[in-house]
Amino acid sequence: MSTDPSIETLRIREAAAGDLDGIARIYGTLWCNTLRNRGDIEDAELAARFNVAMQLQDSPIALVAESDGEVIAACMVGVFDDGAPRPNPAWQQTYDELLAQATARAETADAKLEGSLFGDSREKATSRRFAATGNPYAQGQVNLIIIDPAWQGRGLGRRLIDAARGHLRDLGCSAFFLMTDNQSDYAFYDHIGMERIAEDHSQDTGDGFTVYIYGDAC
Incomplete structure (x- = not known):
């Protein structure tokens, strides 16, 4: 599919606290609908905010795309130093606060909520095991790339990954x-082509x- 011309005019910038x-x-639109559909709106919002904060604090490169001042996509990119992930200290406090909330909620959560809260954490452990092997691709990692469904299929995913390459x-x-x-x-x-x-x-x-x-070259 050819790139929609409107995609080229979108602003891609560093993520800020207000994003x-x-x-x-x-994130919630893409992956928390099961919780929302059963009426657990607050749990769905907590799961989305916690998992986004987890990826942000692990991503020295954190990008968002916006249209008319609204965030419509995000790409979070980690960097490894000899197999160890480099943190993004700007997001550490936010992550710690949401981790405490998620941990407390998990004490009484069912399997579906627990999976929504901590499924990404288990995948994070998998990526760190891979990075620790010293694989030549394990210099950087696209930790998360998400696009508003209304903007999918229009070339934005490729553009975000290309932006991530440049930063890497x-x-x-x-x-x-x-x-x-x-x-x-x-x-x-x-x-x-990956x-x-x-x-x-x-x-x-x-x-x-x-x-x-x-994997791919930068």
């Missing part, structure tokens, strides 16, 4: 990776869940 709710709105190159990285899974739209990464470099089955509980790791 958390806008990013969480997109500026930090001295020559390659990066990202993680997706067989229940997500992994074909997008095939479409833009290489599937590994698979991880550690989160398979009998349902065939497989994490796919894609």
Whole structure:
């Protein structure tokens, strides 16, 4: 699909403190609907805000795309120093506060809510294990890329990843990776020419869940 001309006029900038709710709105629309549909609105909002904050504090490169002042997409990118993730201290306090809220809520959560709160944390552990292997792609990682459904399919995902490449190159990285899974739209990464470099089955509980790791040059 050709790039929509309007995409080229969007502003891509560094994420600021006031963007958390806008990013969480997109995250919640994509991944918290089960909670929302059963009436757990506050839990859905907590899960979205906590998981976004977790990715932000782990992403020295945190980008948002906005249209008419509204956040419509985000791309969060981590950097590894000898296998260790480099933090983003600007988001640490926000993350700590939301972690405390999520941990307290998890004490009485059912399996669906617990998974919504901490599923991304388990995937984070998988990515860190991969980075610790010293794989040449493990210099940077696209931790999270999310796009408002109304803006999907118009070239914005490719544009955000290209912006991430540029920032990674500026930090001295020559390659990066990202993680997706067989229940997500992994074909997008095939479409833009990334290489599937590994698979991880550690989160398979009998349902065939497989994490796919894609890599590419910066």
